[in-house]
Amino acid sequence: MLWFFTAIHPEAAPVLSHYAMKRTAGQFADIFRCDEAILVLTGSGLTHVAAAVAEAVTLVPPGPRDIFINLGICGAPEGYAFGECCRIHKITDAVSGRDFYPDLLADSAFREAVLTTYGKPCEAPETLADMEGSAFFETAVKAVPPDRIFLYKIVSDHGDTDALTPQAVTDLIGKALPGIIREAEQYASLLPEQDGLCREAKAAVDDICRLLDASVTMQSEITKLALYFELRDGNAAERLRAFLKEEGLSDGQPIRRKEGKLILERLRQFCLR
Amino acid sequence: MNDYVNSVSADGTTFRKAFSRVYAEEAALSYPRARKILDRLPGSTVIPIANYKNLFNRPNQSAVLQKQAPALILAVQKPPFLYPGAAVCQDFGERHFYYTSCIRNCPYDCEYCYLQGMYPSGDIVIFVNMEDVFAEITEVLTKHPLYLCISFDTDLPALDGLTGFLSDWARFAAANPSLLLEVRTKSAAVSAVSALPVLDNMIFAVTVSPEPVRERFEHRTPSLSARLKLVNTALSEGRQVRLCFDPMIKVRDFETVYGELFLTVRETVPTEKLRDVSAGTFRISADYLKHMRSHRPCEITAYPYTNTDGVYGYDTENVREMLSFARSRLMEMIPEERIFLSEELPKG
Ligand code: SF4
Numbered sequence: 001m002l003w004f005f006t007a008i009h010p011e012a013a014p015v016l017s018h019y020a021m022k023r024t025a026g027q028f029a030d031i032f033r034c035d036e037a038i039l040v041l042t043g044s045g046l047t048h049v050a051a052a053v054a055e056a057v058t059l060v061p062p063g064p065r066d067i068f069i070n071l072g073i074c075g076a077p078e079g080y081a082f083g084e085c086c087r088i089h090k091i092t093d094a095v096s097g098r099d100f101y102p103d104l105l106a107d108s109a110f111r112e113a114v115l116t117t118y119g120k121p122c123e124a125p126e127t128l129a130d131m132e133g134s135a136f137f138e139t140a141v142k143a144v145p146p147d148r149i150f151l152y153k154i155v156s157d158h159g160d161t162d163a164l165t166p167q168a169v170t171d172l173i174g175k176a177l178p179g180i181i182r183e184a185e186q187y188a189s190l191l192p193e194q195d196g197l198c199r200e201a202k203a204a205v206d207d208i209c210r211l212l213d214a215s216v217t218m219q220s221e222i223t224k225l226a227l228y229f230e231l232r233d234g235n236a237a238e239r240l241r242a243f244l245k246e247e248g249l250s251d252g253q254p255i256r257r258k259e260g261k262l263i264l265e266r267l268r269q270f271c272l273r
Numbered sequence: 274m275n276d277y278v279n280s281v282s283a284d285g286t287t288f289r290k291a292f293s294r295v296y297a298e299e300a301a302l303s304y305p306r307a308r309k310i311l312d313r314l315p316g317s318t319v320i321p322i323a324n325y326k327n328l329f330n331r332p333n334q335s336a337v338l339q340k341q342a343p344a345l346i347l348a349v350q351k352p353p354f355l356y357p358g359a360a361v362c363q364d365f366g367e368r369h370f371y372y373t374s375c376i377r378n379c380p381y382d383c384e385y386c387y388l389q390g391m392y393p394s395g396d397i398v399i400f401v402n403m404e405d406v407f408a409e410i411t412e413v414l415t416k417h418p419l420y421l422c423i424s425f426d427t428d429l430p431a432l433d434g435l436t437g438f439l440s441d442w443a444r445f446a447a448a449n450p451s452l453l454l455e456v457r458t459k460s461a462a463v464s465a466v467s468a469l470p471v472l473d474n475m476i477f478a479v480t481v482s483p484e485p486v487r488e489r490f491e492h493r494t495p496s497l498s499a500r501l502k503l504v505n506t507a508l509s510e511g512r513q514v515r516l517c518f519d520p521m522i523k524v525r526d527f528e529t530v531y532g533e534l535f536l537t538v539r540e541t542v543p544t545e546k547l548r549d550v551s552a553g554t555f556r557i558s559a560d561y562l563k564h565m566r567s568h569r570p571c572e573i574t575a576y577p578y579t580n581t582d583g584v585y586g587y588d589t590e591n592v593r594e595m596l597s598f599a600r601s602r603l604m605e606m607i608p609e610e611r612i613f614l615s616e617e618l619p620k621g
Contacts, residue, residue: 099322147339
């Protein structure tokens with residue numbers, strides 16, 4: 001799932017229409033959702049952004065392949081063209097002086113750049129400049145690792161924002177959006193799936209726990225052994241069922257815990273064969 | 274490549290080339306070593322940083338993924354530069370056993386590597402102020418001799434094409450005979466090693482593993498035959514070479530798999546020329562394993578180890594069997610007093 005975080009509605013508009021999202025609950029932020037994506041309209045300024053990101057991840061816990069994207073316009077020094085979309089590899093918070101580093105582990109189609117986040121508009125930026133990036137990153141990184149935090153900034157001005165209309169902002173974002181979505185989806189496909197046991201293996205673990213009258217500690221041990229089977233041979237369910245058969249427990253009759261402990265020890269030996 | 278992550282996405286996207294990003298402390302950039310390294314990485318993006326710890330020690334990093342596309346971090350190391358050897362490491366009977374860490378992290382990606390439990394990042398830090406390390410060693414050498422492992426938290430020869438650090442160490446060792454260096458490696462860095470002067474106080478400790486173990490657990494490492502080529506070249510040049518069968522992994526058919534390794538070594542290496550050999554079974558501190566289990570679920574980390582005084586390993590019976598087997602095979606190649614095992618076994 002892709003998560004988009006934008007400060008203002010004109011930045012959000014192309015994402016909302018691309019995904020045909022619906023608005024859902026949110027106290028500090030407007031949150032919009034569909035099956036493939038979430039958009040969080042954070043508002044401008046460091047405090048609003050931090051509160052909105054924190055609220056969003058509390059309402060919807062991120063999955064292991066989710067990508068967080070901060071998408072917005074920025075000021076830039078000369079040398080960056082109007083409309084140029086950049087991928088940020090370093091963020092400096094101008095107020096605290098702290099630096100933050102998103103990890104760019106796959107190549108980007110966009111020019112890489114440094115972003116400085118200010119508390120108020122910056123009239124003569126020396127790097128790309130915005131009012132959200134550092135707060136977004138600092139809060140987001142508590143929920144997802146830095147390789148899954150993407151910041152894209154699109155140059156809208158060189159320090160003078162007077163002539164910028166909402167429609168111009170929407171157009172700038174809309175133009176860059178397809179490339180951004182492609183890049184984020186491609187990276188997500190490189191990420192590992194959630195680890196753990198498949199449904200069949202979990203059912204086999206449950207059966208063993210019940211049959212052995214397993215305590216909480218024993219249950220945890222059985223689950224760990226099942227995970228070892230799964231990671232070594234990829235067939236935990238099959239191996240666990242084979243063990244039950246070997247122990248004559250396939251008829252489903254539970255035994256006493258004392259005996260269950262002995263069987264657990266045999267399961268350990270069976271697992272190491 | 275590691276099974277745990279997908280190296281290529283459905284549409285052909287891959288992780289970036291290693292070191293395509295270089296983070297450099299501003300202070301590090303004034304060192305000639307930093308400049309030389311950067312000259313060897315044309316085309317990399319250089320990102321200035323104030324302090325390497327702000328990057329390397331960040332919480333919540335995807336270290337396993339970073340290993341697929343590691344960034345390079347150039348930094349200036351602060352003292353202390355020498356650390357006493359850990360209890361889980363073999364000291365080869367040396368009294369003043371220390372290690373130093375001029376590079377942190379390794380370009381290889383072994384699933385059992387303790388560095389994954391030790392460091393929060395998969396990126397590689399290179400400290401460019403080796404003169405400061407040399408100064409501290411010189412000071413220590415006025416008090417006692419030193420046995421110093423310089424390739425513990427990395428694989429120095431594997432990175433030598435980039436750093437050239439081996440020749441700095443060789444020069445320093447040549448000038449300090451009471452310093453005994455150990456350079457541990459899984460590399461096949463024949464030309465880097467051959468370019469060095471032959472020194473009695475510089476030991477090349479080459480770790481070898483059976484091919485099935487290497488293929489399954491030691492991602493990106495050179496093949497057994499390539500590592501043995503390094504061993505044989507170094508021996509033919511008259512260098513001090515230690516062969517390490519450590520860690521041995523308890524795989525199915527352990528005796529067949531490792532038996533083949535010992536046989537290959539016996540048939541292809543003039544083992545009488547080896548300084549010594551070491552063997553050990555996989556063992557790791559409980560804290561490191563805990564971290565590795567949550568970050569890298571795999572056959573190695575999920576194994577149901579036994580915890581003995583805060584160190585996880587195979588159970589005593591297995592350890593004894595594995596070490597006895599190794600010792601019996603090693604004794605066919607080298608006198609017993611030159612065999613070092615990770616755990617005492619009854620003689621004979
Ligand atoms: S070669 Fe050694 S240091 Fe490098 S990854 Fe493997 S175990 Fe770790």
